[in-house]
Amino acid sequence: MSSDKLNLTLRVWRQSGPEDHGGFQTYRLAGVSTHMSFLEMLDVLNEKLIADGEEPVAFDHDCREGICGMCSMMINGQAHGPDRGTTTCQLHMRRFQDGQTITIEPWRAAPFPVVRDLVVNRSAFDRIIQAGGYVSVNTGNAPDGNCIPVPSATQEVAMDAAACIGCGACVAACKNASAMLFVSAKVSQLATLPQGKAERSQRVVNMVAAMDHEGFGSCTNTSECEAACPAEVSVAHIARLNREYSKAILFSDH
Secondary structure: OOEEEEEEEEEEEEEEOOOOOOOEEEEEEEEEOOOEHHHHHHHHHHHHHOOOOOOOOOOOOOOOOOOOOEEEOOOEEEEOOOOOHHHHHOOOOOHHOOOOOOOOEEEOOOOEEEEEEEEOOOOOHHHHHHHHOOOOOOOHHHHOOOOOOOHHHHHHHHHHHHHOOOOHHHHHHOOOEEOOHHHHHHHHHHHHHHHHHHHHHHHHHHHHHHHHHOOOOHHHHHHHHHHHHOOOOHHHHHHHHHHHHHHHHHOOOO
């Protein structure tokens, strides 16, 4: 076998629908180029399955540029695979060895039910955003908004939080299926900016309530979420979320 070609054994989770119990199926793939992305390798697998008259593996993807986070899957027990700060679509097959067995699973969290194979329903995140991840105050058009002075350090904190792509890797990596990193990034993004301060108390209370209602677990500060995050969002935002929530509860008018 050429050094830029791989023979692989793939253990892929197959599940026909939410009510199916599902299970692993083993496939062997020969001559995989090390220059392929992980999703291109799955495309090759699906072409082979279709040619053999079998159902292709369902998986999510969109931009394939590491921007949208749709390509979410567990690869050998790691969210998005072995590379830090990398989405699955940007993971390349040169990270794997000839003859290696690769286990591919969907996110494992009750709030992310499996739709089919490697595809999960992450609409729980959408409902958390709808609960308060926005600014309803009319700030005018872009030039008017830019007239509000924002210190550089504050802007950097807000932009670091805004880097979250909402892929759910933090939930999948957490032993408790906690969504605290995701929610804290959305809270920090707006709470640190002048435009978001008017609703900061209501926002954090509503978003935490929505998170709890969806059934996400508690944070126990193991920081696995930060290690798995492809955008490398810091757990410092979780500390900020806790402070924001405490102040909102303590100084509530109700």
